[in-house]
Amino acid sequence: MGEAPLAVIEVGRCRAAWYAAALAANGQPGDFAEQAYPYNFHSAVIVDGDGRQQVVLFHAHQPLVAFVAERRYGYTDEFLEPPGWGVAALGDAGFAVPSTAQLLSAVGEWDTSVLSPSEVKQIAYWEPPTLGALLFNAWD
Numbered sequence: 001m002g003e004a005p006l007a008v009i010e011v012g013r014c015r016a017a018w019y020a021a022a023l024a025a026n027g028q029p030g031d032f033a034e035q036a037y038p039y040n041f042h043s044a045v046i047v048d049g050d051g052r053q054q055v056v057l058f059h060a061h062q063p064l065v066a067f068v069a070e071r072r073y074g075y076t077d078e079f080l081e082p083p084g085w086g087v088a089a090l091g092d093a094g095f096a097v098p099s100t101a102q103l104l105s106a107v108g109e110w111d112t113s114v115l116s117p118s119e120v121k122q123i124a125y126w127e128p129p130t131l132g133a134l135l136f137n138a139w140d
Contacts, residue, residue: 014058017093018044024089035060038140079103103132
């Protein structure tokens with residue numbers, strides 16, 4: 001008997017939250033890149049009311065988001081503190097917005113006992129240094 005497939009967060013739900021966040025920022029949505037192998041997240045650009053670009057990562061399997069300055073292949077410690085408008089708008093849309101302190105904390109500080117054997121195996125193989133690197137990755 002194999003493991004159950006991972007849940008999937010509908011991309012339309014992520015897009016709707018992205019638009020709501022852009023509105024809350026008094027800004028404009030930029031482009032949206034849907035998750036594709038090997039990434040486990042979608043990425044979306046928001047240009048806030050002051051003209052600053054924000055990149056929002058939407059986890060493809062859990063209702064989690066993170067903010068980063070730019071799109072990259074992978075993330076370790078590049079996470080930014082989420083802006084107040086992002087926390088409010090994305091929280092209202094049902095997404096959890098971890099703080100930078102949480103995303104930069106060591107994986108060993110978190111209870112991983114609920115993970116499947118294959119997820120534990122991936123962690124042992126890739127050795128992500130932070131929770132953010134574990135959550136938002138491009139593992140194959």
